Amino acid sequence: MYGNDFPGEDPPGGLLGEVEAAEAALRAAAERGRAAAQPGEDLAAYFAEVVDADQKIEPRDWMPEAYRRTLIRQIAQHAHSEIIGMQPEGNWISRAPSLKRKAILLAKVQDEAGHGLYLYAAAETLGVSRDELVDLLLSGRQKYSSIFNYPTLSWADVGAIGWLVDGAAIVNQVPLCRCSYGPYARAMIRVCKEESFHQRQGYEILHILAHGTPAQKAMAQESVNRWWYPSLAMFGPPDGDSTHSAQSMTWKIKRFSNDELRQRFVDMCVGQAEVLGLTLPDPDLRWNDERQAYDFTQPDYDELMRVIKGNGPCNRQRMEHRRRAHREGAWVREAAVAYAAKHAEKEKVAA
Amino acid sequence: MNGPFAFTLALGDDALIAAQRLAEWTTRAPEMEEDIALANIALDQLGAARLLLSYAGELEGAGRDEDALAYLRDDREFRNCLLVELPNGDFAVTMAKLLVLAAYQVPLYTALADCPDERLAAIGGKARKESAYHLDHAALWVKRLGDGTEESHRRMQAGVDQIWPYADELFAAWPDAPVDPAILRSDFDDTVTAVFAEATLTVPEVGWTPAGGRDGVHTEHLSYLLAEMQVLHRAHPGARW
Numbered sequence: 001m002y003g004n005d006f007p008g009e010d011p012p013g014g015l016l017g018e019v020e021a022a023e024a025a026l027r028a029a030a031e032r033g034r035a036a037a038q039p040g041e042d043l044a045a046y047f048a049e050v051v052d053a054d055q056k057i058e059p060r061d062w063m064p065e066a067y068r069r070t071l072i073r074q075i076a077q078h079a080h081s082e083i084i085g086m087q088p089e090g091n092w093i094s095r096a097p098s099l100k101r102k103a104i105l106l107a108k109v110q111d112e113a114g115h116g117l118y119l120y121a122a123a124e125t126l127g128v129s130r131d132e133l134v135d136l137l138l139s140g141r142q143k144y145s146s147i148f149n150y151p152t153l154s155w156a157d158v159g160a161i162g163w164l165v166d167g168a169a170i171v172n173q174v175p176l177c178r179c180s181y182g183p184y185a186r187a188m189i190r191v192c193k194e195e196s197f198h199q200r201q202g203y204e205i206l207h208i209l210a211h212g213t214p215a216q217k218a219m220a221q222e223s224v225n226r227w228w229y230p231s232l233a234m235f236g237p238p239d240g241d242s243t244h245s246a247q248s249m250t251w252k253i254k255r256f257s258n259d260e261l262r263q264r265f266v267d268m269c270v271g272q273a274e275v276l277g278l279t280l281p282d283p284d285l286r287w288n289d290e291r292q293a294y295d296f297t298q299p300d301y302d303e304l305m306r307v308i309k310g311n312g313p314c315n316r317q318r319m320e321h322r323r324r325a326h327r328e329g330a331w332v333r334e335a336a337v338a339y340a341a342k343h344a345e346k347e348k349v350a351a
Numbered sequence: 352m353n354g355p356f357a358f359t360l361a362l363g364d365d366a367l368i369a370a371q372r373l374a375e376w377t378t379r380a381p382e383m384e385e386d387i388a389l390a391n392i393a394l395d396q397l398g399a400a401r402l403l404l405s406y407a408g409e410l411e412g413a414g415r416d417e418d419a420l421a422y423l424r425d426d427r428e429f430r431n432c433l434l435v436e437l438p439n440g441d442f443a444v445t446m447a448k449l450l451v452l453a454a455y456q457v458p459l460y461t462a463l464a465d466c467p468d469e470r471l472a473a474i475g476g477k478a479r480k481e482s483a484y485h486l487d488h489a490a491l492w493v494k495r496l497g498d499g500t501e502e503s504h505r506r507m508q509a510g511v512d513q514i515w516p517y518a519d520e521l522f523a524a525w526p527d528a529p530v531d532p533a534i535l536r537s538d539f540d541d542t543v544t545a546v547f548a549e550a551t552l553t554v555p556e557v558g559w560t561p562a563g564g565r566d567g568v569h570t571e572h573l574s575y576l577l578a579e580m581q582v583l584h585r586a587h588p589g590a591r592w
Binding site for chain 2: 102103110114216322331338
C-alpha cells in the first residue's frame with residue numbers, strides 16, 4: 001500500500017467502479033451457467049450463442065481459429081508491453097528523490113513484471129508457450145505499446161507516466177474486463193485494480209511537483225507537454241484506419257472504438273489537469289456543449305506510425321536492453337534446468 | 352559517535368546500499384520471476400533501511416530524518432560495510448553477496464529482536480523474517496549455480512572467491528553495540544559452509560580481509576553509487592517529493 005498522505009487528492013472520476021461491475025457480471029454469468037455443447041452440435045453456432053449471451057469462452061471450448069489468433073496476439077502484446085514498460089520507469093529507481101518514492105516506484109515496476117507474467121499465463125491457455133511469445137518479442141515479430149519508446153528525461157516523467165500512460169491504459173483495459181474470453185477478462189480485472197494504484201501514485205507525484213518549488217512545477221509542466229500527445233496516440237489509429245476493430249467488436253474482445261476510448265480519456269483528464277494546476281498542451285481543447293464532450297487536437301498519427309515501425313526515440317534501446325538481459329541470463333537459466341534434472345534423477349534413484 | 356546511534360546508522364546504511372545495488376537488477380534479471388524476486392528483496396532492504404535510518408535520526412537528536420541521512424551525507428559519513436557497495440557483477444557475484452549478507456543479517460536481526468532497546472527489537476523482529484527468505488533465496492541459487500553446469504559452477508566459485516574476503520568486516524568486534532557482531536560469526540560460518548558443501552563449492556582461503564566501511568573509509572565504488580542516488584534530491588535543496 002502506498003500510504004494515505006494525500007487525502008482528497010485522488011484523481012476525480014474513478015473507473016474502479018466499472019471494474020467491480022465487470023467482476024460482478026462475470027460472477028453472475030458463471031452462476032447462470034450454460035449447457036455444454038452436445039456432440040454433433042454446430043460448434044460455430046454454439047460459440048456465437050455463448051458470446052451473444054455475454055457468457056465466457058473458456059480454454060476447453062471450441063473457438064474459431066482467427067479468434068484464437070487474435071487473442072494470442074493481443075494478450076501477448078499486452079504482456080510484452082508490461083515487460084518493456086518496466087524500462088522507462090525503472091530508469092528512475094536509482095535516482096528517486098526520496099526513500100519513500102524509491103520504494104513506491106520499485107514496487108510499481110515489480111507489479112508490472114507480475115502483470116506481464118500473469119498475461120503470459122493467460123495467453124498460454126490458448127495453446128502457445130511463454131518461451132515462444134518471448135521469442136516473438138525478441139525477434140521483433142510481435143510489438144509492444146509504442147508509448148514505451150519515448151524516453152523518461154526527468155523525475156516528473158515518472159508522474160506523467162503514472163497519470164497519463166497508466167490512465168490511458170486503464171481506459172483501454174476497463175472494457176476488456178468484459179472481454180468474451182474468460183482468462184483474459186479475469187486477468188484484466190486484477191490488472192486494472194493494481195493499475196489504478198499506479199495511476200494514483202503518478203497523480204500524487206505530479207500534484208506535489210505542481211505545488212512545489214517553481215523548478216518542480218516547471219518540471220511537471222514540461223513533462224505533461226511531452227507525454228500528452230503520445231498518450232492520446234495509445235488508443236491507436238482513428239476508427240477509419242483501424243484494421244482489427246470490426247471483427248474484434250463482433251467477438252466482444254473489443255467493446256468500444258479507438259476514438260470512443262480516446263474521447264473518454266480526454267474528458268477524464270481535463271478536470272484532473274485543473275486540479276493539478278497544470279495545462280494540457282492543446283490550445284483548441286474546449287468543451288463542446290452539443291457533443292457533451294471536449295473538442296481536442298488529434299495526436300500526430302504519422303509520428304505514431306513511425307514509432308510503430310521502429311523509429312521512435314528509444315525503440316532500439318528498449319529492444320537491445322531486453323535482448324541483453326535475456327542473453328546474459330541464458331547461462332543462469334541453463335544452470336537451473338541442469339540442477340533440476342540432476343536432482344530429479346537423484347530422487348528417482350533414492351525412490 | 353555513541354554506541355546505539357552509530358550501530359543503528361551502520362545497519363541502516365548496510366540495508367540502504369544493499370537495496371540500491373539490488374534494485375539495479377530491475378529489468379535485467381536472468382528470468383522474469385527473478386526480476387520480481389530481486390525487487391522484492393530490494394524492497395525489504397529498503398524498508399529496513401528506512402526504519403533504521405529514521406530511528407538513527409531520532410537517536411542522534413539533530414533533526415535529521417531518513418532522507419537527510421540518505422541523501423545529504425557524503426561517502427565518508429556512510430557506515431555500511433564494504434560488501435554491500437561492491438558492484439553487482441554477474442548473477443553469481445550478486446548471489447554470493449546476497450548469501451553472505453543474509454547469513455549475517457539473519458542472526459543479527461534475530462539477536463536484535465531480543466535486545467533491550469524496544470525500537471531496535473521491533474525492527475529486528477520484522478526484518479529477521481524477511482532476511483530468512485533472502486537467505487533461502489540466495490542459498491537456492493548458490494546451490495543451483497554451483498551444482499548446475501560447468502559454466503555456472505565456474506562462475507559461482509569465482510563469485511564466492513571474489514566476495515568471501517569481505518565477510519570478515521561484518522563480524523569485527525563492537526563491544527558497546529546493542530548486539531556485538533563478533534558473537535554471530537560461528538552461526539554464519541555454519542550456514543554458509545553447509546550451503547557451499549551442497550553447492551560443491553570450495554570455501555576460499557582467506558589471506559586478505561578488507562575493512563574500513565564502519566569508519567567511513569570505503570571502496571572507490573561508493574562515491575559513484577551515492578552520486579547517482581543523491582543527484583536529484585541535492586539538485587533541489589529543501590524541496591518536498
